[in-house]
Amino acid sequence: QGGQRLLTGLRIGFAKAGDRVVVRSRSVSSPTGGLVEAEAVLSGGIDVLVVAVAATELPRIAALCRTRKVALVVANSGAQVLPDSLEGAVVNSLQVWQSALAMGGFAARRLGGSLFSIVAAPDAGYDSVYAAHRGFTGAGGRVLGRAVTHESTPGLLEAAQAARASGAAVVSIHATGQRAVQIAKACRAAGVQAAVVVDPLSLEPGSAGRVELARLGAWTTSAWAYDQQNSQARDLARAWKRQIGGRPDAWALLGHDTALLISEGARRVRRRGGGMRS
Secondary structure (H helix, E strand, C coil): HHHHHHHHHHHHHHHHHHHCCCCCCCCCCCCHHHHHHHHHHHHHCCEEEEECCCCCHHHHHHHHHHHCCCCCEECCCCCCCCCCCCEEEEEEEHHHHHHHHHHHHHHHCCCCEEEEEEHHHHHHHCHHHHHHHHHHHHHHCEEEEEEEEECCCCCCHHHHHHHHHHHHCEEECCCCEEEEEEEEHHHHHHCCCCCCECCHHCCCHHHHHHHHHHHCCCCCCCCCCCCCCCCHHHHHHHHHHHCCCCCCCHHHHHHHHHHHHHHHHHHHHHHCCCCCCC
16 A cells, blocks of 8 residues: 555656656565566666665665666665665665654653563564664663564453553554554553553554554654645645545655655756766
């Protein structure tokens, strides 16, 4: 779903820039399928490759693009720290791990000095989990413990009870989709009075999950705010409502801004008298 909204945002952005661009796309069906799909796209002859894949795959894709002399633009969640510098690539992410780092620091300074974290197993591999802890301890807080949910069983009650028993002033929830809402509800039902902060990835499900988390008193941080007032966001919101209905999310704005970056880059290349492969 995020990928489709990214694509729609790209198309709206290119139209706004006045560029006639043919956008082709392929879906990555496995955690290690990005390189295979990138090779397939490059074989079709393109000028710019936009990828929204895990950071672990990016060095090999970047090396492939350098060999083929194709511009690479990374437009992903940024939930993982890039393992290496991506020479020649433009990275335009949602900055999730940086947002989680800021969230941890905010929680320690404003919400309390002790933390218990609850991590959903399917989301345990994101660097945002560790970034939140680092931000919290870096601001002088202490991490008291951790519980894992959504393994063979949801384990929501057990995790909520462990959080309450820890006596932590802050409970951090690291989960995506409805899992974040389920954990927050379980905590409140178990009598957890601590402040609750949720991983920036929890914003991915859209407005329904966001509203539920807000109703439960959860805090989060994000590089992108739903009520952002900059002119680009306003322009996208108007175009989105007119063309699709409803309002755009972070993935749509990421696609829109990525298209504007590519268009500006292409203009600068043309002004220098070079082609896209230069």
